[in-house]
Amino acid sequence: MTHIDDKIIELARTALSFEYGEEHFYRHAAEMTKNQGGKAMFLRLAEEEPRRMEDMHTLFGAVIGQDLWQQLAAEEAANAHPSRVIAEMEAAVAQRGHAELADDTQALRMAMELERRIIHLLKDMSEHISDPDIARLAEKMIKEECSQYDVLQAQMDSIQNVGIWLDSAEFRMDGKF
Numbered sequence: 001m002t003h004i005d006d007k008i009i010e011l012a013r014t015a016l017s018f019e020y021g022e023e024h025f026y027r028h029a030a031e032m033t034k035n036q037g038g039k040a041m042f043l044r045l046a047e048e049e050p051r052r053m054e055d056m057h058t059l060f061g062a063v064i065g066q067d068l069w070q071q072l073a074a075e076e077a078a079n080a081h082p083s084r085v086i087a088e089m090e091a092a093v094a095q096r097g098h099a100e101l102a103d104d105t106q107a108l109r110m111a112m113e114l115e116r117r118i119i120h121l122l123k124d125m126s127e128h129i130s131d132p133d134i135a136r137l138a139e140k141m142i143k144e145e146c147s148q149y150d151v152l153q154a155q156m157d158s159i160q161n162v163g164i165w166l167d168s169a170e171f172r173m174d175g176k177f
Helices: 003-032 036-064 066-078 084-095 104-126 132-161
Strands: none
Touching (some): 003 066, 036 066, 036 132, 104 132
């Protein structure tokens, strides 16, 4: 295997860690959050995660091959709760002294960091894609993750400026409503 191949496999493992752990993390963030609107938002994000797995399987299966992808997915599924990346993020919360109950902004910061990592991972992966259909799928996934990040940022702005949670999507970054 070349160095690039090893990097792609590591990106695939990290992506799996994110995808298998993201739902768990959002449910944990809902528990950490005191505000009912914040809980509702994190639970909504958790419920969206299983739908994203199909795109992840298509993208990485095309890039590294279905057999290797299935092998990596099976390995990660066996160790999915919590995943390595999510465990690192929850350890960071504990280290900051918020293990029992984090304030609303702490939960949002951790969720934004998770989304930021996923966005960078997908951008790194997209550099290794030559198939135009798979490249479009990667771009779609990046846009979805950026949209989630923007929603979290809007929540953070709302909390820090006026202290009101937006418990449902008030807008979409793509301008569709």
